[in-house]
Amino acid sequence: MLELKHLSKAFDGHTVLNDINLTILPGKVHGLIGANGSGKSTLMNILNGNETIARSGGYTGRILLDGRDITIQNHSQSVACGIAMVHQELALFSGMTVTENIKINREKTRFSTLLLPELSLLDPNKNVRDAQHALEAIGAHMDPGQVIDALSLNQKQFVELARELDQQNIRLLILDEPTSSLNITETKALLSCIREIADRGIAVIFISHRLEEIMQVCDTVSVLRDGTLISTYEKADFSVGKFADDMVGRKIVKTQRAAKEQKGDVLMQLSQINGTGLDIREGEVLGITGLAGQGQELLAEGLFGLKPASFQARFKGEKLSLGDNSTLTARGIYYLSDDRAKTSLFRESPVWKNMIFGTELRHREFLRWKACPALSLLDRKAIQAHAQAMIEQLNIVCRSPDAPVRELSGGNQQKVCIARALTFAPKLLFVNEPTRGIDIYSKELILDWLLKMNERDHTTVIITSGELEELVRVCDRVVVMYQGQVFQTFEGEMDLEELTLSLYGRGNA
């Protein structure tokens, strides 16, 4: 159906895709894998007519649809070819409802006349029905009248998918890491939905860092490394080992630490969490998990005033006001959100600035006049050296520390956030989904750094994550949240199966 021939792309003379040849068949799921920054999103952005491609000089090479050459210079041309894409970063309209987001630009109207279509009225019933239909087709249950902002990240992901599937005449659906914010049940539902979409004759390109999902759902897999397509495998030849070798070209060592018995003092006490409480002990690595919407993110988000919450918090006995962030950061408490685009990055600012923002006064070496920190200018040389070291240690793919963060691939942006937490050197770090969107090699690097912070800098680390297997590998304790309450705590040798059951409210509460 679609063929790419000798496709290449450069940004400012820097080649990020090099002579790509790829064939996409109808009714098949084609997996695209590669390390962070290997060029997956760029390749898909070309097919989707993303404006960043045209603005940066377009691409070279040929794209053939049904054997005929096509040019994709803008999004309309891509839509006309039947190409739809769900992006890694969500693209929804805040303040509008689920239906409005799904039907945007394709609204059903009544009293429409050919002469003055602008004067026709929206048909709310038909639009809601369409939205409901699109949501049901992918197994998502939500009120179509709800405002988008009230939804969790994973619900928003389903709305994006529903919006794309609501388009008529789709021939190719591109999914850029669609499962990264979904829990086990939702992922399962989405994967079977992807198979159904393919069975309707639609070609699917599926990008994911979760190789088990790739093995499960794809018919063919292509591997990109540093912008070059280095291999394509058919289902019979799939092997996680081969994928990993081709992607990163080096051995991946899984980070693991035996759970330590918790003997430290209580550092933070959270109480009145819907009638339950949680003591965080000094020096521990604590995992917090739960299915979506069970209140696990609300602890950190409530503490930092990002969402309304009513629990009580004490730090070393001192009562804290929720949302009083200057006091929280002054006490060395830090939060890294999973919503990097909205709350964690200054996209137009350079990598170095994103790495040190808010940490300047904790690092005298970043200041020129060390005796007078509040009035000091920044010492750019020291900061550049620090940023360069972070880039190397976290394997961040970027032109230089001066590159604006928006130029970085999704996974590398995530690593910049982690670099800022490392730079802040908190006493207590809350980090939400630290390995989301991160390739298999860098995942271990990040987990390794979180453990290093814990061991070397004595940082107490609280990881909120749906990646149970990772939590079991690195945490001393794992707390399961269920229906807004602290439901069960696991420590010592943790059993993955028991932990999974606990997510559904089963087990010894």
Ligand SMILES: Nc1ncnc2c1ncn2[C@@H]1O[C@H](COP(=O)(O)OP(=O)(O)OP(=O)(O)O)[C@@H](O)[C@H]1O
């Ligand atoms: N607008 C841009 N300007 C300059 N460079 C860019 C731009 N967009 C992407 N790049 C560069 O192109 C390379 C490939 O990025 P891309 O986003 O395609 O990677 P990816 O494989 O999708 O990574 P990830 O798994 O992290 O999402 C990266 O080095 C990135 O910095």
